[in-house]
Amino acid sequence: MVNLRADKISNIIRERIEQYNREVKIVNIGTILQVGDGIARIHGLDEVMAGELVEFEEGTIGIALNLESNNVGVVLVGDGLMVQEGISLKAIGNIA
Template sequence: MAGEVELEEVGTVLQVGDGIARIHGLSKVQANEMVEFENGVKGIVLNLEEDNVGVVLLGPSEGIKEGETVKRTKKIASIDVGEGLLGRVVNTLGEPIDGKGPITGEKYNMPLERKAPGVIFRQPVNEPLQTG
């Protein structure tokens, strides 16, 4: 409907460095939720503290400055998966970076963090994997 206003919850960058940003003001944000910075870089909320949250950056931190705003996306971090992803090189957001064009085929959206299946549902280990 025309004239409707959509409110966004935004926070402020307190500190940024080493791929982590501290954000104040996102009181309703969830763990593993994606947030977006002013320059378009996305991040995943990991540490929920009383007065700020810790965000792992999924892009370069050079363009992010203290005092800038950060907005919630209200989406839990996820990636599209499917057979078309096999043999491809993707970035942290699942976007192709190998120059072979878009990923095709049927895709399923899966959360980045999810509970492992119970022991009963797992296949037994028949051959050990040597890791060095």
């Protein structure tokens, strides 16, 4: 059986707490409600700006253009063959 003293355990815990990285990354995400004819209707993306680039989870890029109170219209850049209802996307933060 291993013999550990309380002060040694406390020192180990203290070191781990000091090394802990508390970085928080806020991401603006949404979910596709509908997609067709190169346009996707998105739920979420509450903080997206008009003309901001978005990236779908499979890598397709889009441009947020139509900002409405309950959804966002995104124009797909490229073929978007893998873009379908229910997948997620995130705002990149760059304006097109």
